[in-house]
Amino acid sequence: MDKQEAIAKLETLREQLNQFNYEYHVLDKPSVSDQEYDMKMRELKDIEEQYPELITPDSPSQRVGGEPIDAFQKVQHNIPMLSLGNAFNEEELRDFDRRVREGTDATNISYVCELKIDGLAISLRYVEGLLERGATRGDGKTGEDITTNLKTIRSIPLKIKETQPIEVRGEAFMPTKSFQALNEKREQNGEDLFANPRNAAAGSLRQLDPKIAASRNLDIFIYSVGEWEAGELASHSERLAYLKELGFKINPETKTCKSIDEVIEYVQYWTEHRPDLSYEIDGIVIKVDQIDIQDELGFTAKSPRWAIAYKFPAEEAVTKLTDIELS
Numbered sequence: 001m002d003k004q005e006a007i008a009k010l011e012t013l014r015e016q017l018n019q020f021n022y023e024y025h026v027l028d029k030p031s032v033s034d035q036e037y038d039m040k041m042r043e044l045k046d047i048e049e050q051y052p053e054l055i056t057p058d059s060p061s062q063r064v065g066g067e068p069i070d071a072f073q074k075v076q077h078n079i080p081m082l083s084l085g086n087a088f089n090e091e092e093l094r095d096f097d098r099r100v101r102e103g104t105d106a107t108n109i110s111y112v113c114e115l116k117i118d119g120l121a122i123s124l125r126y127v128e129g130l131l132e133r134g135a136t137r138g139d140g141k142t143g144e145d146i147t148t149n150l151k152t153i154r155s156i157p158l159k160i161k162e163t164q165p166i167e168v169r170g171e172a173f174m175p176t177k178s179f180q181a182l183n184e185k186r187e188q189n190g191e192d193l194f195a196n197p198r199n200a201a202a203g204s205l206r207q208l209d210p211k212i213a214a215s216r217n218l219d220i221f222i223y224s225v226g227e228w229e230a231g232e233l234a235s236h237s238e239r240l241a242y243l244k245e246l247g248f249k250i251n252p253e254t255k256t257c258k259s260i261d262e263v264i265e266y267v268q269y270w271t272e273h274r275p276d277l278s279y280e281i282d283g284i285v286i287k288v289d290q291i292d293i294q295d296e297l298g299f300t301a302k303s304p305r306w307a308i309a310y311k312f313p314a315e316e317a318v319t320k321l322t323d324i325e326l327s
């Protein structure tokens with residue numbers, strides 16, 4: 001194959017493979033068999049081997065990087081990644097709603113409810129549509145550049161159609177079944193076990209060798225926008241819809257509620273149905289939907305006034321207590 005043919009063929013293969021990857025890992029609706037995917041990937045890698053100068057950063061062959069790095073670089077978050085205030089019961093949720101209403105003259109206030117994924121907060125920055133940097137939250141202002149490891153998460157697009165610089169944020173996590181399988185294998189190998197999926201995900205993303213991270217079956221749900229010059233969408237729910245359109249994985253249980261009563265119904269539902277999920281959550285995040293009201297409410301020193309995390313009772317503590325009582 002001559003170089004011109006290789007350029008055209010690679011472009012087609014990249015688009016096809018990235019689409020197949022999106023269908024499988026984001027939509028959970030593959031349109032081709034694993035064999036067909038593997039065949040096309042082999043075809044792409046063979047051409048890239050013949051013409052390495054034709055390899056692009058968004059090529060699916062670039063997901064699992066080359067050699068391990070020797071350390072993670074520190075990165076600054078231009079917009080701090082904030083923590084959330086907590087509510088532990090219905091009354092504290094109603095107090096939150098009251099504080100929101102006292103903080104604005106607006107009367108039409110809706111809330112977006114999101115499952116609080118129990119993983120680690122991540123920032124992804126795209127420049128001219130290409131994934132340029134992935135970082136941990138760190139202390140909210142300074143995180144670590146773990147781009148090579150985050151590229152191994154198949155539900156993270158390597159290229160998006162938004163050409164303006166945009167930073168998105170989400171929670172990287174390890175599905176429960178992957179966590180159980182990983183600990184089973186570690187037990188067989190006489191290695192220390194991870195205490196929970198959050199630690200397993202954090203430990204996997206702290207590996208200097210991207211091949212290890214790639215083997216850990218990590219996933220991510222995107223839940224907000226950080227830096228985005230072009231961002232003028234008026235509500236959080238519209239922003240999530242746009243992120244979904246860009247190809248990001250948005251949690252399907254996310255729901256816009258018209259009142260705090262509806263929020264409480266959502267909280268009660270997921271308190272009961274939490275065990276049905278294929279990943280761990282430690283609560284529900286509730287955010288004012290209207291961006292102008294978010295801006296009016298602003299932030300405390302470390303948290304937004306327009307969001308709160310309802311936390312489930314810590315079950316492991318309860319389990320231990322029960323064990324003691326029963327023994």
Ligand SMILES: NC(=O)c1cnc(OC2CCCC2)nc1N
Pocket residue numbers: 082083084114115116117118119171223224285304307
């Ligand atoms: N763990 C989660 O699932 C989660 C964490 N954080 C946020 O929101 C940030 C951005 C605005 C305030 C905190 N949303 C979430 N769903």
